Amino acid sequence: MDDLIARIVGALWPLIYLTAAITLPVLLALDSQRNPMTTPCRSCRAPKPPRMYLCGNCWGALPTPARRALSRHDSKAFARLRELHRQLDADVPVAEVQVTP
Ligand SMILES: [Zn+2]
Incomplete structure (x- = not known):
């Protein structure tokens, strides 16, 4: 069971990483528009x-x-x-x- 969870997490990790890599710059850009005092x-x-x-x-x-x-x-x-x-x-x-x- 632990092995199955480890394999699922292992398989999803690139997807999680990719999502963060796309989402974080978008959120930072939105934040700098909202608060230009940066x-x-x-x-x-x-x-x-x-x-x-x-x-x-x-x-x-x-x-x-x-x-x-x-x-x-x-x-x-x-x-x-x-x-x-x-x-x-x-x-x-x-x-x-x-x-x-
Ligand atoms: Zn000053």
């Missing part, structure tokens, strides 16, 4: 919207010139973002971040 803020690690550079608190703490510069969408936008990341990674306080145009 990426951590580079400064404080609090959840932030995926398309924002920082969480609301850290964004608000940036000096106004840096915030203005980071809001511009031009050919140097990516260079400014890298400048922000470099300073945050070097533990520069958010209120002291300077982003050159």
Whole structure:
């Protein structure tokens, strides 16, 4: 009897594994749509919207010139973002971040 149960479980295991392999990514995708606050803020690690550079608190703490510069969408936008990341990674306080145009 134990052998029969072991054989049934053994035969079903690939099916269970396949079901989980298909179901889990679908559930994770549905969850990220429902709750888009999934990426951590580079400064404080609090959840932030995926398309924002920082969480609301850290964004608000940036000096106004840096915030203005980071809001511009031009050919140097990516260079400014890298400048922000470099300073945050070097533990520069958010209120002291300077982003050159
Ligand atoms: Zn933050």
